[in-house]
Amino acid sequence: MTKERLFNYLVLFAALCSVIFLLGIIISIFVQGYPIFKEVGVLKFLFGKAWYPTQDPPEFGILSLIIGSLIVTIGALIIAIPLGIGSAIYLSEIAKSNTREILKPFIELLAGIPSVIYGLFGIVFIAPLTMRLFHLSTGLNAFTAAIILGVMVMPIISSLTEDAISSVPKDLREASYALGANKWETISKVVLPAAKSGVIASIILGLGRAIGETMVVLMVAGGAAIIPKSIFQPVRPMTSAIAAEMGESITGSQHFHALFGIAIALFILTLLFNLITESVRRKIKRYS
Amino acid sequence: MTRKFKQGFWLIMMRLSILVSVLFLLVFLFLIFSKGSSVLSLSFLLEAPKAGMTKGGIFPAIIGTLYLTGLTILFSFPIGVLAAIYLTEYAREGILVNTIRTAINTLAGVPSIVFGLFGLAVFVNMLHFGVSVLSGALTLAILVLPTIINASEEAIKSVPNSFREAAYALGATKRQSIMKVVIPAALPNILTSAIISIGRAAGETAPILFTAATFYTRKFPTSIFDEVMALPYHIYALMTEGTSPQTQMPIAYGSAVVLLLLVLSIDLVAIIIRYRMRRAKTW
Secondary structure, rough: OHHHHHHHHHHHHHHHHHHHHHHHHHHHHHHHHHHHHHHHHHHHHHHHOEEEEOOOOOOOOOHHHHHHHHHHHHHHHHHHHHHHHHHHHHHHHOOOOOHHHHHHHHHHHHHHOHHHHHHHHHHHHHHHHHHHHHHOOOOOOOOHHHHHHHHHOOOOOOOOHHHHHHHOOHHHHHHHOOOOHHHHHHHHHHHHHHHHHHHHHHHHHHHHHHOOOOOOHHHHOOOOOOOOOOOOOOOOOHHHHHHHHHHHHHOOOOHHHHHHHHHHHHHHHHHHHHHHHHHHHHHHHHHH | OHHHHHHHHHHHHHHHHHHHHHHHHHHEEEEEHHOOOOOOOOOHHOOOOOOOOEEOOOOHHHHHHHHHHHHHHHHHHHHHHHHHHHHHOOOOOOOOHHHHHHHHHHHHHOHHHHHHHHHHHHHHHHHHOOOOOOHHHHHHHHHHEEEEEHHHHHHHHHHHHHHHHHHHHHOOOHHHHHHHHHHHHHHHHHHHHHHHHHHHHHHHHHHHHOOOOOOOOOOOOOOOOOOOOOOOHHHHHHHOOOOHHHHHHHHHHHHHHHHHHHHHHHHHHHHHHHHHHHHHHOO
């Protein structure tokens, strides 16, 4: 019987590891980031316009980095939402099962490609294209980053939306056909509204993924810590500031703490998106 | 007429959206492979970099990536499967389980660069593991843990209850029925999950940026406290650092093809296993 007990404790401990790790992450970034909030002030840190971490005296305002993240993320979603939802509708409502079996792995592969290779692809192929197409001085800007990020986020939105659509009961569709609706009317007026919360959850999850993605924006977004006047200007999203500057900052310096401060802001943002997705998903479960 | 037209228009748009995505993937793969495959050769795979990264191969980066991902799975697989066993077989709905589930979902959404900072603060600095294979693998292990737990949970849940009841009827204890009956039945699906997370760990760059990777090292890692070269970081560094972009670019393309082949073949193995299992499944 003691063996049984021991095993019980062992699996419980393994499950608790996730809680321990999450707490570890929260504590470590807050401990390392706290000094910058104390020295600069939370509001001045979040809404300060100047990010000159290596100047004397340095300035630590991350507004331009936040705006950089938001622009790239919104741009990515504008691409990923129609592509993702469209593909999901096609796969679950329109395609025959053979076609679906062939096409689905393609979308999964899209999700499996390492982000650094997307970054390389962006630098080598997409950036020169946007530069020539829009007559810009550099192709490494928010627009190019948004395109690549959009393609990366699309599979996430697609697969979750597909789950939501396929969980809509068949009776609803049949009732709609019985009333004389055609396929598109059934999809747009019955199936999509019924799957609405799942679709929204998928978009929010994509949003969280896009704002947290590092390598693509680090390589492709251009890296200028200024508030951009248009989407064709280079930006420096939060993740890319952390990745680019951590190597140069001295451990324990103000700059070092400021980069952890950015991580705190990033963590809270993604946590927020996650909690929303969670609650929506739970709601779906209760209904189905 | 307008109803029919509307339907025709939107159905075409739906088709178009998946077409665009698939086309992007094909163009992407074609361009990367056509640029990189000319660089590939046996010596490219089996030689160390030479002449300040402008010549030679990527052997140390390949070894480093294999070393890192191997260690990552070694850490995360047992914890992930055991946690999944708890969640499916032992847990009763309540605050504890809700807390654990929320933690897993939150962990899954944490940006990879934040994992990197955590690894830097805790493994590299606090525990003095330094920039090393160990620090990198521990960081990656926590990153892939939610994937392994979720997939293992699905796999264990799909084992029918009659299996457990049959084991109990033969006098097995709960632990015996789990370890001798449920887990073996769920193993193929659990392995699929592990394989997918291997692919993910192999391709991640941000978490190893400050915890494990180095642009150039002459020696191979002899202990888990050595820093290593890794394929994804190597690609990033070749594209953005160094002194001669012209000669570095082809090496970056070649490395990208190798990493892509590595990750895609890992994914393919997972897809094939899943496909076969679905066919072979008799319950």
